[in-house]
Amino acid sequence: MRERSDRTEAVDSATGVFVTHRNLLFTVAYELLGSAADAEDVLQETWLRWAGVDPETVREPRAYLVRIVTRQALDRLRTLGRRRESYIGPWLPEPLLTAPDVAEDVELADSVSMAMLLVLETLQPTERAVFVLREVFDVDYDEIAEAVGKSRPAVRQIARRAREHVAARRPRGAGSPAEHRAALQAFQRAVETGELQNLLDVLAPDVVALSDGGGIRHALLQPIVGAANVARLLAAGWWRRQAPRTAEFVQINGGPGLLVRVGGEIDGVVAVRVENGLVTGAYHVRNPEKLSHVGREVVVSR
Structure with a gap:
C-alpha cells in the first residue's frame, strides 16, 4: 500500500x-x-x-x-x-492566436513572428x-x-x-505594435477597396506576398515580389470574391493580424511584416490543417 x-x-x-x-x-x-x-x-x-x-x-x-x-x-x-x-x-x-500581452515582450514577440520563423527555416x-x-x-x-x-x-x-x-535576414525597423496595427489597417482598407494607388501607398517596393493552401485550398503557388505585382494581385479582387467574408483584428504570433471567416467559418489568417511603416511581407495561411490553433489563444512564454 x-x-x-x-x-x-x-x-x-x-x-x-x-x-x-x-x-x-x-x-x-x-x-x-x-x-x-x-x-x-x-x-x-x-x-x-x-x-x-x-x-x-x-x-x-x-x-x-x-x-x-x-x-x-x-x-x-x-x-x-x-x-x-x-x-x-x-x-x-x-499561425498561433496569441494573447495581447505577448507583444509587450518585444524579444518573445519577435521570435515567434511569422517573419522570424521564416528566417529560422533557412x-x-x-x-x-x-x-x-x-x-x-x-x-x-x-x-x-x-x-x-x-x-x-x-x-x-x-x-x-x-x-x-x-x-542578415531578420526584419529591420519593425516599429511599435501601434504602427504595425496602423499599417495592417491601411493594408486591409486598400485590399477591400481595390484601389491600386492606396495599395501602393502601404506596400514597400520589395514587398513579398506568400500564401499557403497546402494543395487543399486555392493559394499562390509562387511568391509574388514587388509592390506593383502585389498591388495588382490584391486589386484583382480575390479578397472581395470570398463573400460573405469578415476579417477580425487579432494577435497572430505576437503581432497584429487578421482572422478571416467566410460564411462564419475560419478561412484563413493574414499576417504582415511591417518595416518603417510599410508592409514588406504579407503572409496568408489557408491550409485548414494549419488553422486549429487560431480559434483559441495559445500561451507562449520564456
Missing part, C-alpha cells in the same frame, strides 16, 4: 513540474518546428520520457526538460525537412536549435551542447554563424 502511495506521489510530483514548465517547452518546440501540431506531439513525447524519471534525481528540471524537448524536436525537424520538400506551394509556419536544424536556445531562451552553452550533442566550442561557433545568418 505504501509503495503504491509513493508511486502516486512521484507521478503527482512529475506532473506538477511538467505543468509548471509546459508553456516554455511548447514555445521552444514551436520555435524549432514552426508547427503547433508537431510541437504538441513533441510535448507528449517529452512527458512520456519525463514520467519515467524520478524528479528527485534531477537537479535542474527546467534544463532537463528543455534538453528532452530539443532532442525530440531536432529528430522531428529533420523528418519535416524532407516532407516540406514535396509541399505544394509556399510553406508558411502554422537555418540547418542544429543551427536553429542553438540560435533559439541561446538567443531567445538564454540557455548557457554547456546546456546547449548537451542538448544538441556537440562540444561547447562547436556550439559557440554554430551560435556565431547562426547569429550572422539571422542578422
Whole structure:
C-alpha cells in the first residue's frame, strides 16, 4: 500500500513540474518546428520520457526538460525537412492566436513572428536549435551542447554563424505594435477597396506576398515580389470574391493580424511584416490543417 502511495506521489510530483514548465517547452518546440501540431506531439513525447524519471534525481528540471524537448524536436525537424520538400506551394509556419500581452515582450514577440520563423527555416536544424536556445531562451552553452550533442566550442561557433545568418535576414525597423496595427489597417482598407494607388501607398517596393493552401485550398503557388505585382494581385479582387467574408483584428504570433471567416467559418489568417511603416511581407495561411490553433489563444512564454 505504501509503495503504491509513493508511486502516486512521484507521478503527482512529475506532473506538477511538467505543468509548471509546459508553456516554455511548447514555445521552444514551436520555435524549432514552426508547427503547433508537431510541437504538441513533441510535448507528449517529452512527458512520456519525463514520467519515467524520478524528479528527485534531477537537479535542474527546467534544463532537463528543455534538453528532452530539443532532442525530440531536432529528430522531428529533420523528418519535416524532407516532407516540406514535396509541399505544394509556399510553406508558411502554422499561425498561433496569441494573447495581447505577448507583444509587450518585444524579444518573445519577435521570435515567434511569422517573419522570424521564416528566417529560422533557412537555418540547418542544429543551427536553429542553438540560435533559439541561446538567443531567445538564454540557455548557457554547456546546456546547449548537451542538448544538441556537440562540444561547447562547436556550439559557440554554430551560435556565431547562426547569429550572422539571422542578422542578415531578420526584419529591420519593425516599429511599435501601434504602427504595425496602423499599417495592417491601411493594408486591409486598400485590399477591400481595390484601389491600386492606396495599395501602393502601404506596400514597400520589395514587398513579398506568400500564401499557403497546402494543395487543399486555392493559394499562390509562387511568391509574388514587388509592390506593383502585389498591388495588382490584391486589386484583382480575390479578397472581395470570398463573400460573405469578415476579417477580425487579432494577435497572430505576437503581432497584429487578421482572422478571416467566410460564411462564419475560419478561412484563413493574414499576417504582415511591417518595416518603417510599410508592409514588406504579407503572409496568408489557408491550409485548414494549419488553422486549429487560431480559434483559441495559445500561451507562449520564456
